[in-house]
Amino acid sequence: MLLCCFAIGCGAIVARLTYLQIISGPKNRMIAYENRTRSILRPPIRGRLLDRKGIVLATSSLKYNLYINPKTFNSPEWPRVRHQLSELLNLSPDKVEEYCNEEFKKNDYRLNVAKNLSTKQVMNFFERRKDFKGIELDIETLRSYPHGSLAAHVMGYTSTLRREEYAKLKTEGYRIDDRIGRSGIERAYESTLRGSWGGQKLEVNALGKVQRRLENNVPTAGADLQLTLDFRLQKAAEEALRKVKKGAVVAMDAQTGAIRAMASHPSFDPNIFSPAPSIRQWETLDSVRAPLVNRALRGFPPASTFKVVSTIAALESGKYNTDSKILSTRSFCFEGQCYHDHVSLGLIDFPTALAISSNTVYYRVGLAVGSTELLKASEQMGYGSETGVELVFEESKGSAGRKKGSEQDPSNSGNWSSVDTIVSAIGQGVLEVTPLQMARLYAAIGNGGWLVTPHLVEKPTVREAVGLKLETLQVLHKGLRKVVTEGTATLLNDSSLPSVAGKTGTAENPPYADHTWFAGYAPEKKPNLVVVVFCENSGGFGGTVAAPIAKILLRTWFQET
Incomplete structure (x- = not known):
């Protein structure tokens, strides 16, 4: 009986040892290894964002954080350490105790008791380092934008991962x-900018004291990105936009x-997201002024700037030719409704109609060519589709002339009326165009009929021909130059500037004040800059x-170039 009991006992021990060492051996070895090692992670330095001449727009700053070992927190030495921390941080001992208790719930290896120490605190720590037993300093990198809100919507911001992410x-x-x-470039080029983590693996004894360093992996820094932005032009755009309450500017080659330059007003300071905005700051960001919204990528009615598209539809459809004359009158009535105009010049050609921005001319043109041709010309010039810019996740496609919620052709009488055609011909109604889309269209007119792909990071040029006839381009060039020399934008007929061509626009937005636009390019013959300015509810x-x-x-x- 004793022998049987002994055999059973030995069998149980052998079975348990077999389970622990053979079946669960790899798992237990890993647990034992982890018990004797500690990992200290090192975050990578995020890549910088530079303007086209190398000026730093976004970088990383180093912040010093203070840590203590949890074993110190539970040891007899804690009162002394707490007193030292209290002196170093200029906090009461009770406050230090509170911080440590909160951290102890989150971390069982290192307790982060203070972040972003001042230079004076860091110097005091190193001067008395021997006194601060159980306390250590470590470095954290935070995203830094040295010029504050400059180009904030282009660069975007970073924040910590959420648990579900x-x-x-x-x-x-x-x-x-x-x-x-x-958001912005920070999001679009996340994989390029972020780099990869590194860290140290340390061997510790049962008391948590470091015995030796097992591994040391240096973090890999993210790559720098050179943007196409020009610092001086971007700064000038943002300062000029402060003249209005809300608006956007796009300047493009x-x-x-x-x-x-790509500016949106109001703007925000992306530094507040490093490490996180306060409640009051977040309330400001989430206000009705919508400072986080990039208005350069949002759709608005284009008003008279759209008349170049109506001109394209008229000439490319064959309904009109370069010598055609259209009647300009004080009012235009159709199907029982009358539409008014600010001028009456009789029969005029397309360049003159663009120069004086005659509405009644384009009411007649819109009805003559029809809504289908207007839509065709809009889409041909890039309206209603994405531009190809890197910030595609923030970009609105706008509306080239289809009613919201419908995929039907506007020529379908059940979905579209003569009123829609008339108001669309002058850039009102269901039309919505982003400032960036408009910059792309006016660039295509200026460069001879090529739709370029807007980009914020230096890369080879990508463009496609829109297929406009030479005669159509000549009419547009003549008309847009005439806008500046004789028409609604004579302010830009300035000897200090090269010859400018462009178009103004004033969009109704009842019950609010009107939107205002300018879109144009210079020099007239071979432009290297197209400028679009949008002022939301500015009036005037x-x-x-x-x-x-x-x-x-x-x-x-x-002046710069």
Whole structure:
């Protein structure tokens, strides 16, 4: 009986040892290894954002954080350490205790008791380092934007990962306390900018004391990106936009699509997201003024700037030719409704109609060519589709002339009426165009009929021919130049500037004040800059509100170049 009991006991021991050492051996070895090692992660330095001449627009700053070992927190030495922390941080011992208790719930290896120490605190720590046993300093990198809100909508911002995001991204090398690009270039080029984590693996004894360093992996820094933005032009655009409450500016190379300035007002300081905005700051960001919205990528009625599209529809459809004359009158009545105009010049050609921005001419043109041709010309010139800019996740496609919520052709009488055609011909109604789309269209007119792909990061030029007839382009060139020399934008007929061609616009937005526009390019013969200015609910007229802002940009650019 004793022998049987002994055999059973030995069998149980052997079975348990077999389970622990053979079946569960790899798992237990890993647990034992983890018990004797500690990992200290090192975040990568995020790549910088530079303007086209190398001026730093976004970089990373180093912040010093203070940590203590949890074993110190629970040891007899804690009162002394707490007193030292209290002196170093200029906090009461009770406050230090509170911070440590909160951190202890989150982390069982290192307690982060203070972030972003001042230079004086860091110096005090190193001067008395021998006294601060159980306390250590470590470095954290935070995104920094040295020029504050300058180009904030282009660069975007970063913030820490949410838990649900981490569950999806941890397989891609992200850590629970990692930061990720949320908007702008920071988001579009996240994989390029972020780099990869490094860290140290330390061997510790049962008391948690470091015995030796097992591994040391240096973090890989993210790559720098050189943007197409011009610092001086961007600064001038943002300062000029402060003349209105809300608006946007796009300045772009008419030949290549390189964006030299993209500004939206009101703006925000992306530094507040490093590490996180306060409640009051977030309330400001989430206000009705919508400072986080990039208005350069949002759709608005284009008003009279759209008359170049109506001109294209008229000439390309064959309904009119370059010598055609259309009647300009004080009013135009159709199907029981009358539409008024500010001028009456009788029979005029297309260049003159563009110069004086005659509405009644384009009412007649719109009805003559029909809604289908208007839509065709709009889409041919890039309206109603994405531009190809890197910020595609923020970009609105706008509306080239289809009623919202319907995919039907506007010529379908059940969906479209003569009123829609009439008001669309002058850029009102269901039309919505982004400032960037408009910059692309006017660049195509200026460069001889090529739709360029706007871009914010230096890359080869991508463009496609829109297929406009030479005669059509000549009429547009003549008309847009005439707008500046004789028409609604004579403010830009300035000897200090090269010859400018463009178009103004004033869009109704009841019950609010009108929007105002200017879109144009310079030099007239071979433009290297196209400028679009949009002023939201500014009141006034395109020639008196938007054109002066455009003049500031043109003067800045051509004085510099």
